[in-house]
Amino acid sequence: MQEDRHFRVLRLLQDNPEMSQRELAERVGISVGAAHYVLNALVEKGLVKIGNFKASENKYRYAYILTPKGIAEKTAITRRFLTRKLEEYEALRAEIEELRQDAARGPNSSETCR
Incomplete structure (x- = not known):
């Protein structure tokens, strides 16, 4: 999760270095405080000046x-x-295909009615 935030922040800043912390927070979907924390972490790591x-x-x-x-x-x-x-996409695609096959077989194909 932290790496995803760092990725999104780095990606935004590369194209928009003048972006404010408020704008950054809105675009990433985090609080302004969290944006400030992420920026400080990136500065401390030497990734952003x-x-x-x-x-x-x-x-x-x-x-x-x-x-x-x-x-x-x-x-x-x-x-x-x-x-x-x-990987997430492929897993989701496989699950959707399985659900489609279940739906095509009908409501009573995998369960026995009592």
């Missing part, structure tokens, strides 16, 4: 930039994520 940029005349915001190590880790996480999701 924080920079400032000027958002308007009077306001500065942060930019969350993936480091080379962060880009490499995102690639590795992407491979693991894709492998896991493909």
Whole structure:
């Protein structure tokens, strides 16, 4: 679960480094506090660095930039994520096919009526 959050955050930040923590939280489906925690963890691991940029005349915001190590880790996480999701997909596909076959056999094919 934690790796999934890290993957989603890294993926979003790679394309949108100026994304606010609130926007990030909304897109990932977590609280702002959880987004802050994930970002701090990624910074501590050296996967993301924080920079400032000027958002308007009077306001500065942060930019969350993936480091080379962060880009490499995102690639590795992407491979693991894709492998896991493909396995889940295949298991679900097999279950759906089994249910279709059960439905095609009719209501009394696998049980004996009493």
